[in-house]
Amino acid sequence: xxxxxxxxxxxxxxxxxxxxxxxxxxxxxxxxxxxxxxxxxxxxxxxxxxxxxxxxxxxxxxxxxxxxxxxxxxxxxxxxxxxxxxxxxxxxxxxxxxxxxxxxxxxxxxxxxxxxxxxxxxxxxxxxxxxxxxxxxxxxxxxxxxxxxxxxxxxxxxxxxxxxxxxxxxxxxxxxxxxxxxxxxxxxxxxxxxxxxxxxxxxxxxxxxxxxxxxxxxxxxxxxxxx
Ligand SMILES: C[S@@+](CC[C@H](N)C(=O)[O-])C[C@H]1O[C@@H](n2cnc3c(N)ncnc32)[C@H](O)[C@@H]1O
Numbered sequence: 602x603x604x605x606x607x608x609x610x611x612x613x614x615x616x617x618x619x620x621x622x623x624x625x626x627x628x629x630x631x632x633x634x635x636x637x638x639x640x641x642x643x644x645x646x647x648x649x650x651x652x653x654x655x656x657x658x659x660x661x662x663x664x665x666x667x668x669x670x671x672x673x674x675x676x677x678x679x680x681x682x683x684x685x686x687x688x689x690x691x692x693x694x695x696x697x698x699x700x701x702x703x704x705x706x707x708x709x710x711x712x713x714x715x716x717x718x719x720x721x722x723x724x725x726x727x728x729x730x731x732x733x734x735x736x737x738x739x740x741x742x743x744x745x746x747x748x749x750x751x752x753x754x755x756x757x758x759x760x761x762x763x764x765x766x767x768x769x770x771x772x773x774x775x776x777x778x779x780x781x782x783x784x785x786x787x788x789x790x791x792x793x794x795x796x797x798x799x800x801x802x803x804x805x806x807x808x809x810x811x812x813x814x815x816x817x818x819x820x821x822x823x824x825x826x827x828x
Pocket of ligand 1 (some may be wrong): 650691758
């Protein structure tokens with residue numbers, strides 16, 4: 602029998618190593634998470650985010666977009682936030698965890714009873730019932746009933762209604778605050794009127810962050826004397 606080339610003996614082991622590397626891809630050599638959880642020191646919080654019960658037909662934001670909202674709240678010290686389109690509460694979980702740190706609160710509106718109840722339960726289990734107020738209603742009816750200003754709003758409900766939400770909320774956004782909106786990259790066609798109106802509004806400076814394929818618009822209301 603011809604002698605086996607010694608290099609072939611290592612092949613199965615090398616294959617195994619490749620698989621281990623692929624499985625450990627989200628974790629670097631120091632055991633720290635990469636991607637959307639990178640730098641989050643509170644491991645209980647990371648656990649809450651990772652164990653969120655995602656389901657089909659709940660249309661949750663990707664974790665990268667949740668992290669973007671989380672960072673936006675912390676970096677700006679935002680305290681009063683409104684979400685339009687709760688579903689079962691995944692983006693509300695990210696924002697609620699940030700608002701717990703700034704001492705703020707989130708009001709989030711959902712039209713569908715089943716999803717609103719799921720959100721309440723998910724947020725309760727994450728210890729955020731005191732921070733997040735889930736309102737079961739059509740946002741078009743609920744928004745006019747909410748008093749006071751918001752530091753940030755996050756639009757993630759019916760894309761064809763974004764223009765209406767913006768018109769109803771414009772006067773309620775504090776200077777230095779922001780309107781943020783989801784799916785501006787992959788569903789921009791359904792909210793053309795909204796994007797056009799916001800880009801033409803000199804009160805705002807607008808950017809689009811594409812940390813996921815969905816695209817998050819951030820329109821920051823300019824403070825007096827900034828321009
Ligand atoms: C894309 S999902 C929201 C996902 C959620 N932000 C998350 O990341 O977990 C959109 C939700 O908006 C709700 N919705 C649609 N139109 C609405 C309206 N007019 N008022 C309140 N909620 C609405 C839908 O029922 C749906 O649950």
